[in-house]
Amino acid sequence: MMSERTTGLAIEAEGLTRSFGETRALAGMDLQVPAGTVYGLLGPNGAGKTTAVRVLATLLRPDGGRARVFGHDVVTQADRVRARVSLTGQYASVDEDLTGVENLVLLGRLLGLRKPAARERADQLLAAFGLTDAGARQVKKYSGGMRRRIDIAASILNTPDLLFLDEPTTGLDPRSRNQVWEIVRAVVAHGTTVLLTTQYLDEADQLAGRIAVVDHGRVIAEGTPGELKSSIGAGTVHLRLRDAAQRPEAEKVLQAALGVPVQLEADSLALTARVGSEGNDLAAGEQAARALADLARAGIVVDDFSLGQPSLDEVFLALTDHPAVPDDERDEQLEAAR
Ligand SMILES: Nc1ncnc2c1ncn2[C@@H]1O[C@H](COP(=O)(O)OP(=O)(O)OP(=O)(O)O)[C@@H](O)[C@H]1O
Numbered sequence: 001m002m003s004e005r006t007t008g009l010a011i012e013a014e015g016l017t018r019s020f021g022e023t024r025a026l027a028g029m030d031l032q033v034p035a036g037t038v039y040g041l042l043g044p045n046g047a048g049k050t051t052a053v054r055v056l057a058t059l060l061r062p063d064g065g066r067a068r069v070f071g072h073d074v075v076t077q078a079d080r081v082r083a084r085v086s087l088t089g090q091y092a093s094v095d096e097d098l099t100g101v102e103n104l105v106l107l108g109r110l111l112g113l114r115k116p117a118a119r120e121r122a123d124q125l126l127a128a129f130g131l132t133d134a135g136a137r138q139v140k141k142y143s144g145g146m147r148r149r150i151d152i153a154a155s156i157l158n159t160p161d162l163l164f165l166d167e168p169t170t171g172l173d174p175r176s177r178n179q180v181w182e183i184v185r186a187v188v189a190h191g192t193t194v195l196l197t198t199q200y201l202d203e204a205d206q207l208a209g210r211i212a213v214v215d216h217g218r219v220i221a222e223g224t225p226g227e228l229k230s231s232i233g234a235g236t237v238h239l240r241l242r243d244a245a246q247r248p249e250a251e252k253v254l255q256a257a258l259g260v261p262v263q264l265e266a267d268s269l270a271l272t273a274r275v276g277s278e279g280n281d282l283a284a285g286e287q288a289a290r291a292l293a294d295l296a297r298a299g300i301v302v303d304d305f306s307l308g309q310p311s312l313d314e315v316f317l318a319l320t321d322h323p324a325v326p327d328d329e330r331d332e333q334l335e336a337a338r
């Protein structure tokens, strides 16, 4: 018989609301997360991802709506929920002044393990996460990737039934991101359900069985990565022409070849179009190749061409008609990054 931790729904939320002053962080969020899977909450800064996680992990009371975790209400049965969940926060909880081993042993002791058992579990986890050599060093001396791994190790010490991972790879280099992805896969293979928040479409695509796209405190789209991608197009063709005067002709040729609307960019040499959308059986790459051939045949000179996965921005544009990050905020962010 399958165990209850891997069947049915791990999370059911209906109409969750939560405001901070004037800000509606959650504006009626519905979620249904099947047990035994990775479920992605995908959304831009301020979408309400962390607020949703905090409500579901019983750290924050909702203003309205209700949510159950493995059938237990997060408000009225918070203790029973807490017994089954673990949270790796965006701003996580290990003690920076302690070493990796000390942190894990301490947590094991807090969870009721005797000292030798806590030490054994710590060693196992450090080995599993590639941190054996770093175990004796203070966590504040860890790299970003090592830090993320010790955070996850700490949160699965007692193999929770539901693990919240709040942006576990934001700011990591590609290699460290891959390591975290491997860990998430291993955790799920052991029967833990993972609710993963991310701002990266490719991360949700890599890990999640289903994804909820969140914007302004609501789920605006839900489905498997394949369903979401086919609803917005599997990729985007970016073209730059040699001669701006050829752009109207290029637009016509592209539109005919791809069967989708072509966007004219602010740069008078540039055009973009989505490819691989529903209703076209050809793979995105093949569609793009045909379109290029048609352009060449029409005598249009293309200086630069790329075929990209849809970005989070493109998902948002397709679903909401507004970019994930409004242009004025993006300018502020760029300014702040300087
Ligand atoms: N404790 C708080 N006090 C005031 N406002 C808050 C608080 N927590 C969240 N907010 C606001 O609620 C909204 C949703 O925030 P939340 O942290 O849930 O977003 P997020 O999707 O996790 O974003 P990010 O990707 O930046 O982590 C934001 O406008 C945020 O400023």
Ligand SMILES: [Mg+2]
Binding pocket: 049, 050, 051, 090, 166
């Ligand atoms: Mg957040």
